[in-house]
Amino acid sequence: MSHRSRRTRLVLVALAVLTLIGAVATGASAFVLLQLGRIERHELADVLTSAPRQPVTAADVVIDQPTSIAANPDSETDAGADRSSEGTPGDGVTSVVDPDSQAESAGGVDLSAGEPVLPRGPTGENYLLVGTDSTLGLAPDDPLRNGHSDISRLADVIMVIRLRGDGTAAMMSIPRDLAAEIAGTSDIAGTGVVAKINSAYNRDETTAARAARLIDTVEENLGITLQHFIEVDFQAFLRLVDAVGGVQMTFSRALRDQPRENATDPTDSRSGFFTSAGTHLLDGRQALAYVRSRHLEEQAADGTWQRHGVWNDLARNDRQRDFMRIAAEQAAPGLLANPINLLSMLDIAADHLSTSNTLSIVSDGRSLADKFAGIDFDADIEEYELRLVDVHEPVRWSLGLDPQRSEHNQRVLDVFGGIGWDDIVESRVKVQVTGTGRHLLAAELNELGFKAAAAGELPEGISDPPQGTVVYLAPQGRLAAGLLASRLLPVPDFAGHAELEATTVILHVGDELPRVDSGYRRVDVPPADQLVP
Helix, strand or coil: CCECCHHHHHHHHHHHHHHHHHHHHCCCCHHHHHHHHCCEEECCCCCCCCCCCCCCCHHHHECCCCCCCCCCCCCCCCCCCCCCCCCCCCCCEEECCCHHHHHHHHHCCCCCCCCEEEECCCCEEEEEEEEECCCCCCCCCCHHHCCCCCCCCCEEEEEEEEEECCCCEEEEECCCCEEEECCCCCCCCCCCCEEEHHHHHHCCCCHHHHHHHHHHHHHHHHCCCCCEEEEEEHHHHHHHHHHCCCEEEEECCCEEECECCCCCCCCCECCCCEECCEEEEECHHHHHHHHHCCCEEEECCCCCEEECCCCCHHHHHHHHHHHHHHHHHHHHHHHHHCHHHHHHHHHHHHHHEEEECCCCHHHHHHHHHHHCCCCCCCCCEEEECCCEEEECCCCCCEEEECHHHHHHHHHHHHHCCCCCCCCCCHHHCEEEEEECCHHHHHHHHHHCCCEEEECCCCCCCCCCCCCCCEEEECCCCHHHHHHHHCCEECCCEEEECCCCCCCEEEEEECCCCCEECCCEECECCCCHHHCCC
16 A cells, blocks of 8 residues: 655655745745746646546445545545545535436436435646756766766656645656556557657657657556656756755665776776765765666675665665655755755756646745645655566566556556545446346446446345345445445345455346446445344
């Protein structure tokens, strides 16, 4: 599920810059506004996707929910509630009485299904944050150039950050080695070219074109929508570390990046990183070399060098997050208190930060500053990780989504669509359909997103078939049963079934096939102790 920790503090570095800009701009001088005007904004409004409406969940439709059920943090209500449970009634939706249904009630229309439930507007937005590895401005012999060129502009860090209306946030790193079908490409077979996802940022000449291709690639491969784009190049990282006077780190052993080929000096590493054991104050260049190292080695007690940790993109991501946490803890107080440092931050942002034209640097910065002024980084920021495996086809030395952890990965991606980790939605409910017209009804429920399958004539363990439509549910299955019942007319009866799981229900159809409704209505599901098995 999610992992909340202080490691996430500076993962929001670019958004923190915007927030800081907003705070500074509240009393903006002509100099400050001039610096802000230098921040490049790209025409991406037509590429980015409008935030979708808030999905309806089971907690929105089941009447008289127990008060212990917690809220979806994407909802505007019950902010800050425990997010480990299933949801709170009414979160994320607006319940209204359909005037047409009211008008028809005198004509005999059955309104026992309750009031219609409509989705709310969006309560969160997704930001695509990209850290690039441009080498412009570095000396020709600088070790930081190793493996790069001025022409190359790969996305070294790719992250999606979801900012919610209640001041909480969710974050997900996208490994740059993730194999993906690159948007707008075609191979000899007429299908999209599959390559490492960060290469989508290296196929076009302008930043706007690169960003557009990466935005489309992320949306198409992961099935999420993006509303804003922010790019920061790695020299901003270097200058930020220097601006705060360096970052102090402690190493239990001497570390180095793997030496260059044929190097005679053991400190001549590929990225330029080398440190002896002990506590050291890293300047911007040393810090950047450390977080970009891909093949770290440590010195053993006998003086030999051996592999340090795992040599892959995931390990490097962890190292970057750990460094950012340490840097944030050391630098944040002085940065905010020192006006000279604030001006340095503005200068760095103007030189190295760019955004989509969906963001207003001043007004959105002010909004972020107000919204996140009291944020608790431990409680209010969630970090999610996709489960991945090494793959070598069709792209060697890349990563793919783990097929054995598909449910976990889908839940992670659902978070960035406004669905809470424990929310009950159609895709998480299994329906066994029995009785009359079970094949037709199962097909209709699958079209709505349920995992439905036709079973036998009778539910397993039930010998006396009911005449009407009945939903059988587990003692903890009120939400799953209620979500299913909210899509059926007339409202079915309910019965207990001790052998079912909480998200599995049996729908038995009696003499008359129920109608599947395209919308939602509120339903009243009896408590488990009132259900007759």
